Amino acid sequence: MQPHPRLEFPSYPHRPAIRSTSRLSLPDDDLPHSHLEHREAVALYKPAIMTNNDAYLHLARPLGPALGQPSTAPLNVIVQPQALFAIIDHSLRRPADQERVIGTLLGTRSEDGTEVEIRNCYAVPHTENAEQVEVDMDYQKQMLALHLRANPKEVLIGWYATSSELNTFSALIQNFYGQQGDGTFPHPAVHLTVSTEPGKEPESRTYISAPIGVTAERAADSCSFIPVPHELKYGEGEKSALELISSAKDREDRTQTTFSDLEALENAVKHVLDMLERVSNYVNNVLDEEAEPSSALGQFLLNALSLAPKVDAEDIERDFNAHIQDVLVVSYLANTIRTQIDLSNRLATAALTLGTGDALSGEGGSGGGNNNREGGDNRQKGGRGGKGRQNNNRSQQAQQSQEA
Amino acid sequence: MANALKDSPIKAVQVEALVVMKLVNHASKTFPTVATGSIVGMESAKQPGLLEVTSCFPFPTIDAPATDSHQERDSAANIAAAAPRNKANVAYQNEMIKFLREVNVDANNVGWYTSTSMGNFINLNTVENQFFYQKEPNERAVALVHDLSRSSQGALNLRAYRLSPAFMTAYKESKFTTESLQKSGLRYQDILIELPVAIHNSHLLTSLLHQLPSDAPSEELTFPANLAALQQDPNTPEPPFFPNYDSLDLSIDPFLEKTCDLLLESIENHHTELNNHSYYQRSLAREQAKITAWQQKRKAENAARTASKQPLLPEDEWQRLFKLPQEPSRLETLLNSRQVEQYARQVDGFTAGVSSKMFAVKSNLLPGE
Numbered sequence: 001m002q003p004h005p006r007l008e009f010p011s012y013p014h015r016p017a018i019r020s021t022s023r024l025s026l027p028d029d030d031l032p033h034s035h036l037e038h039r040e041a042v043a044l045y046k047p048a049i050m051t052n053n054d055a056y057l058h059l060a061r062p063l064g065p066a067l068g069q070p071s072t073a074p075l076n077v078i079v080q081p082q083a084l085f086a087i088i089d090h091s092l093r094r095p096a097d098q099e100r101v102i103g104t105l106l107g108t109r110s111e112d113g114t115e116v117e118i119r120n121c122y123a124v125p126h127t128e129n130a131e132q133v134e135v136d137m138d139y140q141k142q143m144l145a146l147h148l149r150a151n152p153k154e155v156l157i158g159w160y161a162t163s164s165e166l167n168t169f170s171a172l173i174q175n176f177y178g179q180q181g182d183g184t185f186p187h188p189a190v191h192l193t194v195s196t197e198p199g200k201e202p203e204s205r206t207y208i209s210a211p212i213g214v215t216a217e218r219a220a221d222s223c224s225f226i227p228v229p230h231e232l233k234y235g236e237g238e239k240s241a242l243e244l245i246s247s248a249k250d251r252e253d254r255t256q257t258t259f260s261d262l263e264a265l266e267n268a269v270k271h272v273l274d275m276l277e278r279v280s281n282y283v284n285n286v287l288d289e290e291a292e293p294s295s296a297l298g299q300f301l302l303n304a305l306s307l308a309p310k311v312d313a314e315d316i317e318r319d320f321n322a323h324i325q326d327v328l329v330v331s332y333l334a335n336t337i338r339t340q341i342d343l344s345n346r347l348a349t350a351a352l353t354l355g356t357g358d359a360l361s362g363e364g365g366s367g368g369g370n371n372n373r374e375g376g377d378n379r380q381k382g383g384r385g386g387k388g389r390q391n392n393n394r395s396q397q398a399q400q401s402q403e404a
Numbered sequence: 405m406a407n408a409l410k411d412s413p414i415k416a417v418q419v420e421a422l423v424v425m426k427l428v429n430h431a432s433k434t435f436p437t438v439a440t441g442s443i444v445g446m447e448s449a450k451q452p453g454l455l456e457v458t459s460c461f462p463f464p465t466i467d468a469p470a471t472d473s474h475q476e477r478d479s480a481a482n483i484a485a486a487a488p489r490n491k492a493n494v495a496y497q498n499e500m501i502k503f504l505r506e507v508n509v510d511a512n513n514v515g516w517y518t519s520t521s522m523g524n525f526i527n528l529n530t531v532e533n534q535f536f537y538q539k540e541p542n543e544r545a546v547a548l549v550h551d552l553s554r555s556s557q558g559a560l561n562l563r564a565y566r567l568s569p570a571f572m573t574a575y576k577e578s579k580f581t582t583e584s585l586q587k588s589g590l591r592y593q594d595i596l597i598e599l600p601v602a603i604h605n606s607h608l609l610t611s612l613l614h615q616l617p618s619d620a621p622s623e624e625l626t627f628p629a630n631l632a633a634l635q636q637d638p639n640t641p642e643p644p645f646f647p648n649y650d651s652l653d654l655s656i657d658p659f660l661e662k663t664c665d666l667l668l669e670s671i672e673n674h675h676t677e678l679n680n681h682s683y684y685q686r687s688l689a690r691e692q693a694k695i696t697a698w699q700q701k702r703k704a705e706n707a708a709r710t711a712s713k714q715p716l717l718p719e720d721e722w723q724r725l726f727k728l729p730q731e732p733s734r735l736e737t738l739l740n741s742r743q744v745e746q747y748a749r750q751v752d753g754f755t756a757g758v759s760s761k762m763f764a765v766k767s768n769l770l771p772g773e
Contacts, residue, residue: 088422334663
């Protein structure tokens, strides 16, 4: 029996051994299907491996670390926007004579290795020409150490390149990142490509790799790239940041100043109003028999409408008053405290102009009171200002009773 | 050096989207501990006074020797907050910048960033950190402050601050006595200068953003057959990033509660400082009374000696005999006052937003009135 007949990826020692699976006319759409097949293959042939190690039919890809090769189990890749942004930034800073730049991906991996989250990345200098590629390994190692000091929980995931092209050098680098020791072994190294051609939409793809059978001396620079699905996910905390960033996307100068809470509220309300308008337009059109009705949409709208709480007018009135009072009282107190502190500061520096630190609060106090009113505070407690420092205590008590 | 500080060399700050994302990520990952890091960038060539912040990296949170000990959260937070001026971190920063230079990042340190919660960032740590960066001549250092809890309620809260020249001078001499404050006219409002912040995207990023999240399909779609089909329809667009519907959130109480807590804390601090000060004034008065008594006694003695033609005793010996108490520094009070101002402004902003939301809800639920 032949030791390693390869059915899926026959080897062609006479040809450059690099290909992505997509070039093997395996369209992306078929991907889940192919994964499925792969799983079946595992189920079918694993017993064979266990019973007889020497003579087994190697159908798909080498399995598991037991064989001393990286696993190529299907995995889900989640990309955080931060990493994508950094890659784009790096591609803008590439040397003028270089078409693509590469870097290292960092992130987390689930315990079984089937979920990978790319959180962070950093650039690695490399040079590439027709004959050879040079990656600054030393830089990569030291930078990794630096990053791990700041983010001890992140691990090496793989690498990125800023062009969609996969070539011999990609395989070389891929094998470097997936190797034992410094690499991601036994997990597969993830390769993320982001096309950054000007004038075209950026397109990102993720791959893992499997070694393919060629002679031993060519093994280092050949591998087969297998596309894996990936999705972009962002956390709760990043939402507001993304909001601000994407609010600049339709602007000519691509800049946007930070906006206040009120402006954000205004934008959101306007947007909701727009959407309501669209829906009510549609409903009106349906009523006028101008638009095609849809029972599903109708049902959905009805469900949404029924979410409106049925409440007693009195309850609303009461809750509303209670809450608005809370808000206003806290606001009032905060401003009172601010004024008192301001006053206290003024008194502290004003009192000593007249000699020693004793007393004198009467004179300083009235001065402080006046200044305080000038301070543009539109609330009506200016009159209390003259009473001096001990008011701090009073407002403190008032606040405590309010909280109680 | 004084010349460089006379006018703030930076008029505005422009932050790359990448920096915002990194900062926000770092902050939410370490919450509730303070996250600090270094920012790099350069002054805009086209527009002097505009500082472009183009990249950033976090500082290692815990130092190597400290990792093995079990720390309570407070001390860990303190270490994190003091990180920017930590010696090990300065070395880390220099090393990182050296590496970044190799990949064409603008490798000039332009300050540091910190995360905060509810605007609670005006304290000695912040001031010391910023002073550490700003004390160099010809510096272009800013502090970027990201407020995590306020950003989660809607609009991103990212601000840039510098210390005012007046404060820098006072802090350099570490003179915060009443007298020096009167002379310099330094008020707590003048400690920090806030700089306007703008976000900037690259062209490529803009085109990426137009893909995210994917827009609603432009072609006519057929109506879904039923409700389940509608909910699973892959064509249903995700809510867009902008505007953010989080700002329509109606929760009020957590914010008010937290603000009250923080305000009370500030008042307590203020009270302690006032007590310190009045204690100082009392002891000063006591000492001065003693001195006066001593001087009078000496005068009487000298008068007696003149009468009996004896040599006079020196009258300025009291300076050796009595020691006037040291006036406590007013720095803490100043910072505390500035912090209270920050809270008060925050509450004002919040009140404006929330009361309009509440009126909207009320009129929606009670349409008749």
